Amino acid sequence: MEAKYRSADVCIYCQFLSDEKRKVYDQSELSKEHLLAYSLGGTVTLRKASCKYHRDLTSAFELDVSQRSYRHYRDFHGVQSRGPQEERDARLSREVPITVEGYDGKKGFRLVAKGEIPLPFIFPRITQLPTILTGLPYMSEIGLAFVTEPPDQRDVDRFLRKHRIKTFTATSDGFVIGSPQFFQMLAKTAHAFLWAEKEGKGFAPLLMDIIEGVNVNLDYCLTYIGEDPGGAKSEEELSLEEVTREGVTYFVADIAIKAIKQLPSYKVVAGIKMDVG
Template identity: 25%
Template structure:
């Protein structure tokens, strides 16, 4: 068994689950992590000197298309290049909207990115053209990465036997519609300058059922989306009570004792279900 970073090392993750992955699972997760680290965020990670196990091999310049000479490239030192960190803005996960698993919402995901306008202006003045950004669109790998982060976060409070892990088939690629369990907050949270990433384990208690949801924000010191992942659920009143008390959640909702359930429209609680009971639980 190998150690597993909850938030990947390549984005500064410092929290590790010891002996958490078998070799086969580690190979699967490393593939989609590589898609994100190199294809989606490769130039940005180089430009901002993100953590790497091979920093000595990291390039010192980035080739960029020359808008004045088609077919030619400009060699830009990494310190000058205003690379962007690309994210996906997502609606609420399908399961929380009461949708069947066959409904794919990923066509509604939008590419977004915080930008350093000062660095872009300096680049434009120096090179006589606006910077040209290159990246590969990897929505499935990005969503699988979020699901893996969420599962690791849940295991900081719970053991694998405490709940049914809804997310695992999606992490391992056995199920394809990531938008069913992965979603996000449509508006942006306030920036938190001191934080490189933030994760919360939340839970909602229904009659005889507990839903475990993890909230994730990567680089909350910028205007980046906040995501949620439906990690798993718990069956039975007694077991739900036990796990409900075990989770040290920032937000927990006990629908049983509240007496009634109303859809939550406030975007702060973007991970709250819109419908109850969820059709997927029947």
């Protein structure tokens, strides 16, 4: 793993909680924290940066994204995984039923290996600028949509030719609409990256409620970047910029999950710049 940053030697989440709440969580064994989840291609870590409570908390929602939402994609494209290759191969070879229509017009069911099926890709597209920057109320019916990107037509054509069928219908393992875990994952990544870049100083965090699942309106500080559904990705997987609005300077993290190429880049307003005393 890439060790780009010094050891934190403090839980980067508990640091911003009240003294009373922080005492509840055991600080004696701090573990390393991937800025971006390992299962989503992350390689950069922050050593001694998470208490057991927050390690388990962040691992749970990152696991939800990588397993429940995008496991098929990760298996299909060989994204890095802690599990043995044998388990991945077993999932891909497991036969699942699909609905097919033959060239003769007859419809029926057929069992095929899951790893062969070209599935659509579903992801959240956030078009409304963060309300913390605009002052406008967040409107989920306008600002948030779930985009279904069809599979590559070449993969579809190969699949149809191999099984000698005209059409097929399969159930996607795609993004679970309405699931907050995806946004918790983005918030955690932005917070951890900001902490690493600033070594925990000079900012007031904005994302702790989202990370801890307290704030159910998870979209107020997120925005989709890119003109087309695939989204033009940033050159760097993680980058940081400063944006000033009405005399207040915000730290904005740009997150490009390159291991899942169909995901666009996202920007997350992670904190407010503060004077370092």
